[in-house]
Amino acid sequence: MPEVKVLTRHLGAEGLTTLAGYERVGGYQALKKALTMGPEAIFAEVKASGLRGRGGAGFPTATKWSFLPQGVFPRYLCVNADESEPGCFKDRYLLEEFPHQLLEGVMICAYALQVSHAFIYIRGEYRAQRELLDKAVAEAYQAGFAGQGILGQDWNCELIVHGGAGAYICGEETAMLDSLEGLRGQPRLKPPFPAIKGLYGQPTVVNNVETLSNLPYIISEGGAKYAAMGTESSPGSRLFCVSGHVERPGNYEIAMGRTTFRELLEMAGGVWRGRGIKAMQPGGGSMQILGPQHLDLAIDFKAVADAGSALGAGALVIMDETTCLVNVSMRLVDFYEHESCGKCVPCREGTYFESELMHRLEAGLASTAELATLADICANMDGRCFCLLGDTATWFVMSAYKMFPEEFQRHCGAGHCPVRAELERVA
Amino acid sequence: MTEASTVSQGGIPVLDAATRARIQRSKELYPSARSAVLPALWAVQDQLGFLVPEGLAEVAVELGLEPSEVEAVSTFYSMYFQHQPGRHLIQVCRNVSCGLRGSDDLLRHLETSLGVEDGETTEDGVFTLEGTVECLGGCGGAPMMQVDRYSYENLDAEKADQILADVRARPAPSSGAATDA
Numbered sequence: 001m002p003e004v005k006v007l008t009r010h011l012g013a014e015g016l017t018t019l020a021g022y023e024r025v026g027g028y029q030a031l032k033k034a035l036t037m038g039p040e041a042i043f044a045e046v047k048a049s050g051l052r053g054r055g056g057a058g059f060p061t062a063t064k065w066s067f068l069p070q071g072v073f074p075r076y077l078c079v080n081a082d083e084s085e086p087g088c089f090k091d092r093y094l095l096e097e098f099p100h101q102l103l104e105g106v107m108i109c110a111y112a113l114q115v116s117h118a119f120i121y122i123r124g125e126y127r128a129q130r131e132l133l134d135k136a137v138a139e140a141y142q143a144g145f146a147g148q149g150i151l152g153q154d155w156n157c158e159l160i161v162h163g164g165a166g167a168y169i170c171g172e173e174t175a176m177l178d179s180l181e182g183l184r185g186q187p188r189l190k191p192p193f194p195a196i197k198g199l200y201g202q203p204t205v206v207n208n209v210e211t212l213s214n215l216p217y218i219i220s221e222g223g224a225k226y227a228a229m230g231t232e233s234s235p236g237s238r239l240f241c242v243s244g245h246v247e248r249p250g251n252y253e254i255a256m257g258r259t260t261f262r263e264l265l266e267m268a269g270g271v272w273r274g275r276g277i278k279a280m281q282p283g284g285g286s287m288q289i290l291g292p293q294h295l296d297l298a299i300d301f302k303a304v305a306d307a308g309s310a311l312g313a314g315a316l317v318i319m320d321e322t323t324c325l326v327n328v329s330m331r332l333v334d335f336y337e338h339e340s341c342g343k344c345v346p347c348r349e350g351t352y353f354e355s356e357l358m359h360r361l362e363a364g365l366a367s368t369a370e371l372a373t374l375a376d377i378c379a380n381m382d383g384r385c386f387c388l389l390g391d392t393a394t395w396f397v398m399s400a401y402k403m404f405p406e407e408f409q410r411h412c413g414a415g416h417c418p419v420r421a422e423l424e425r426v427a
Numbered sequence: 428m429t430e431a432s433t434v435s436q437g438g439i440p441v442l443d444a445a446t447r448a449r450i451q452r453s454k455e456l457y458p459s460a461r462s463a464v465l466p467a468l469w470a471v472q473d474q475l476g477f478l479v480p481e482g483l484a485e486v487a488v489e490l491g492l493e494p495s496e497v498e499a500v501s502t503f504y505s506m507y508f509q510h511q512p513g514r515h516l517i518q519v520c521r522n523v524s525c526g527l528r529g530s531d532d533l534l535r536h537l538e539t540s541l542g543v544e545d546g547e548t549t550e551d552g553v554f555t556l557e558g559t560v561e562c563l564g565g566c567g568g569a570p571m572m573q574v575d576r577y578s579y580e581n582l583d584a585e586k587a588d589q590i591l592a593d594v595r596a597r598p599a600p601s602s603g604a605a606t607d608a
């Protein structure tokens with residue numbers, strides 16, 4: 001059975017978004033336990049859990065924490081709730097259904113790292129979720145889980161919700177730090193990494209909402225139990241967002257490494273309208289395309305990397321046999337063009353030309369020679385941009401071109417989208 | 428002379444007491460006053476509907492920054508309006524998951540039913556319609572739209588029309604955070 005319940009184990013309990021409801025299912029017991037364990041023992045449990053970041057890069061959480069220099073204070077924690085990756089809606093779900101589980105995880109982390117302030121950076125578009133979060137934070141303060149003298153101990157930590165204002169790049173951790181400091185949200189040069197010199201120049205950890213939401217379980221049940229749900233290379237469980245051409249789009253929690261894409265697709269009711277699958281994207285808009293031949297791959301960091309893609313932020317987008325991959329590529333390229341922060345030339349100029357060209361191609365106006373230009377532009381971007389946004393702006397389109405070269409070629413000089421034209425003829 | 432009164436010398440302050448209090452609270456919340464810029468801009472937009480230059484100047488004074496610094500921040504973020512939008516902002520997501528499930532048709536329908544093109548405001552000033560390439564985190568309910576930053580999902584033409592009819596009947600919203608920080 002690939003479905004497991006860690007993050008979603010309390011789903012359906014009454015009043016879960018309120019403090020009282022969360023406490024009824026044992027909420028905040030893990031924080032109390034953590035305070036008796038002390039920072040080192042918490043760190044050991046997180047290490048044993050094998051938890052890897054859920055924000056995109058999959059970086060081992062305990063390792064990231066260990067980079068904080070000894071004895072340098074104040075330190076800060078930034079919780080990444082900027083979720084804007086195309087295809088992603090899991091952090092939103094965690095905020096809507098389990099806001100206190102997140103806050104408990106945040107405070108466990110804050111205690112383990114002895115930070116003075118924990119900031120939750122939530123995207124401006126999540127207005128309803130922000131309202132819920134603000135209520136939960138107020139309740140946590142009232143109950144003595146945040147603020148001064150937390151749970152009667154000599155420990156202080158402020159919990160601050162910070163709203164973004166519409167910029168995908170602010171999900172990139174160093175851009176987020178600049179945005180939090182009241183600047184334009186543009187990435188910083190690394191190194192120094194945030195752990196050494198982050199918010200206000202102080203040691204800082206940035207972790208994703210889902211990453212931290214796992215902590216209450218890990219502390220109450222033990223890291224080893226969490227790890228054992230998954231496999232050695234992909235420990236624990238994970239929330240996966242499934243969208244696109246499926247019968248039941250939504251969030252599904254799965255055992256990492258033990259679940260295949262086919263099984264996840266089945267959980268979501270299979271491809272809609274009884275159709276076949278043409279392609280899928282396994283990790284959100286930034287990741288490379290996979291085909292039906294990859295359906296039996298395990299949802300495992302290594303297996304997916306070996307297949308030439310990545311699990312990214314945990315979003316599976318299914319495209320049925322009627323899909324035009326040129327059209328999908330154009331949408332993604334438009335997104336990156338819009339979200340390029342403008343700091344570096346390869347990305348700012350590259351995404352502009354990429355987008356121009358994709359629009360001509362989609363309309364059937366580009367020539368075959370322009371296809372070579374597209375590949376050229378992308379080759380000049382990938383690996384040459386200041387941050388990953390520019391690199392990833394080429395990954396889907398280039399992988400789709402490689403997997404479906406004839407589909408791209410057929411658009412050249414056709415005067416229209418040949419895939420759509422065919423569909424209309426059949427209909 | 429207080430800093431705030433320096434502004435009123437140049438003109439009548441545009442920010443009301445509630446907005447000023449919000450900005451002040453934000454300023455106290457963070458280890459550095461400058462971090463209050465984003466919340467302050469939300470506060471200005473909530474009161475005035477968009478970022479009126481005089482409002483930005485007052486924010487700069489409150490936070491001890493140059494007006495040009497505040498302005499540079501304000502233009503970076505797409506959710507801050509530099510001009511007065513319609514009373515309600517409709518954003519139809521056109522990213523991949525929504526595109527696969529009919530967002531183009533939805534946008535075309537709304538253009539027809541509202542009598543505006545993508546990016547325009549209805550003549551009565553009630554709605555601004557925007558198709559956006561940003562994924563709005565509602566892919567599980569695609570196609571979807573946000574109205575005043577609240578999500579409406581699993582839409583078809585009829586359902587979208589009904590939602591807009593309901594919104595039209597409501598009073599003007601504030602654009603910012605419900606509780607400020």
Ligand SMILES: Cc1cc2nc3c(=O)[nH]c(=O)nc-3n(C[C@H](O)[C@H](O)[C@H](O)COP(=O)(O)O)c2cc1C
Nearest residue numbers: 053054055080082083084171172173207208211388
């Ligand atoms: C362009 C770009 C956008 C990103 N957006 C997000 C995001 O919305 N949410 C997130 O958690 N991480 C995002 N990340 C990854 C963060 O930089 C960072 O690695 C992550 O928040 C760390 O948390 P984790 O270790 O718990 O995964 C993004 C990275 C890039 C390059």
Ligand code: SF4
Nearest residue numbers: 341343344347387390
């Ligand atoms: S790659 Fe793009 S988003 Fe990243 S710094 Fe350069 S311009 Fe900005």
Ligand code: FES
Nearest residue numbers: 520525563565566
């Ligand atoms: S693609 Fe439309 S909300 Fe994500």
